[in-house]
Amino acid sequence: MAIVLCVLASARSEGYTATLLDRVIEGIKSIKGVDVEFVNIFDYLPISPCISCWNCARNDDHRCTLDDSMGRMGEGELVNKVLKANGLFIAQPVYFTRPPASVQLFFERFYPFMWSGELNGLPFASLSQAANNGGTRMADWEMSKWAFTRSFKYIGGLPVHMVQYDEACVKARDLGKKLAEAALEDAEERFTVTAFDKYMGTDGNPWDCLDGYVDDLTNGTRSYKGSLVEHALSHGTVKKEEAVNLLRNAAEELKLMLQYYEVGDRVKAKEHLIKMRTYWSPATIKEFLDDDLNQ
Numbered sequence: 001m002a003i004v005l006c007v008l009a010s011a012r013s014e015g016y017t018a019t020l021l022d023r024v025i026e027g028i029k030s031i032k033g034v035d036v037e038f039v040n041i042f043d044y045l046p047i048s049p050c051i052s053c054w055n056c057a058r059n060d061d062h063r064c065t066l067d068d069s070m071g072r073m074g075e076g077e078l079v080n081k082v083l084k085a086n087g088l089f090i091a092q093p094v095y096f097t098r099p100p101a102s103v104q105l106f107f108e109r110f111y112p113f114m115w116s117g118e119l120n121g122l123p124f125a126s127l128s129q130a131a132n133n134g135g136t137r138m139a140d141w142e143m144s145k146w147a148f149t150r151s152f153k154y155i156g157g158l159p160v161h162m163v164q165y166d167e168a169c170v171k172a173r174d175l176g177k178k179l180a181e182a183a184l185e186d187a188e189e190r191f192t193v194t195a196f197d198k199y200m201g202t203d204g205n206p207w208d209c210l211d212g213y214v215d216d217l218t219n220g221t222r223s224y225k226g227s228l229v230e231h232a233l234s235h236g237t238v239k240k241e242e243a244v245n246l247l248r249n250a251a252e253e254l255k256l257m258l259q260y261y262e263v264g265d266r267v268k269a270k271e272h273l274i275k276m277r278t279y280w281s282p283a284t285i286k287e288f289l290d291d292d293l294n295q
Helices: 015-029 075-085 101-108 111-116 136-148 162-188 195-200 209-217 228-234 241-262 265-293
Strands: 004-007 033-040 089-091 125-130 153-161
Touching: 004 015, 004 075, 004 162, 015 089, 015 101, 015 125, 015 162, 033 075, 033 136, 033 162, 089 101, 089 136, 089 162, 125 136, 125 162, 136 153, 153 162, 195 209, 195 265, 209 241, 228 241, 241 265
Parallel strands: 004 033, 004 089, 089 125, 125 153
Antiparallel strands: none
């Protein structure tokens, strides 16, 4: 039996977000062999923010040591449900064009699994609901980005303003079905998301990794001369020899990435982004975080 964990991130247990989640659950349950585990995240608060203690990176089983429902060395009540799930669905109201604070806290605490890789490929979908000014697509964009950073298998997102409620109910049910089908496959064998899958797979998603990384790595300039890598090398702000050597390799890949990005070849640009990050990430860890990790 496959299990989909459905998380309601609203204190209004019978509000608009909850009723839409009911339609998602109907879709999930329509697929034979799939069961639903429902939780309201407010029943598991308070959840501490990540405190960057690095214990999850240092301990052998990569478990969070904080004493709350997302910690306790993997035995916290909520994280335990996540670990047993074959699919994850988040239903959230939109606050100030973004996911609510409870969802931010929830996903922050997935950091240990970036070290263990246990949730790599977990099927994931979400809905973001608003009844006032909107912002649903912006919140949906954030959820797509969380799926990328956590290496989930992104099934889809549903931004919903209440003026579209009737249509959204049908779409919510269909999204539930899609997630349930992916959960069945996950129960057989979890799909491992490679770096190639992860970066290429954002094409067509609400958030695409390439534009975001180009903007971030180049300080908004879209040029190598304005980039973080060039600044680190030319200003000597990275000093450890191993880190400097890694940055030199990162620089070459960044230049190639930007060349392909400029001519619109997004596939080649992403290929070099993947290679660039295999140098950039360990270089910055070596220079700035090694002491914390080896404490």
